[in-house]
Amino acid sequence: MQDREEARYQGSCHCRAVRFEIETNFPELTMCDCSICKRKNALMVKVHESKFRLLSGAENLTEYQFHTKTARHYFCKTCGIYPFHRKRVTPDNFGINVHCLENFDPSSMPYRQAIGAGMS
Known part of the structure; x- marks a missing residue:
């Protein structure tokens, strides 16, 4: 995957x-086994905050934090x-749910199982 050219993707x-x-x-691409990621079953790509831009809907986001209250999980208030x-x-990085990206099919891409459940 490292030889892919960097491109811009929109998501929602x-x-x-x-x-x-x-x-x-x-x-x-990663899947995490922590208590929340396991339940939301998201496939994620990590992007630096400089490579992320919220286009609309800040007022429609709700935030959930647990355990150390460091990670900030965002959900849409309307559709969940x-x-x-x-x-x-x-x-300084975001974990992006690639299933929310337009015109992107991750089905042929391998992913790494991240070990979040074992973090203290």
Whole structure:
């Protein structure tokens, strides 16, 4: 995946109230086994905050935090979809739910199982 050219992708929640844009070459996709990620079953790509732009819907986002209250998980207030979160270990990065990206099919891309459940 490292040889992919960096490109711009737009994404949204299901009702499209929350819209965002990222730039990435998809260096790695991850699935996390922590208590919240396991339940939301999201496939994520990590992008630096400089490569993320919220286009609309800030007022439609609701935030959820737990445990250390470092990671910030965002959900659409209308449709309940999780489009992204600010990461715990690298808070200057977002974890983007790639299933929310337009015209992107991750089905042929490998992913790494991240071990979040074992974090203290």
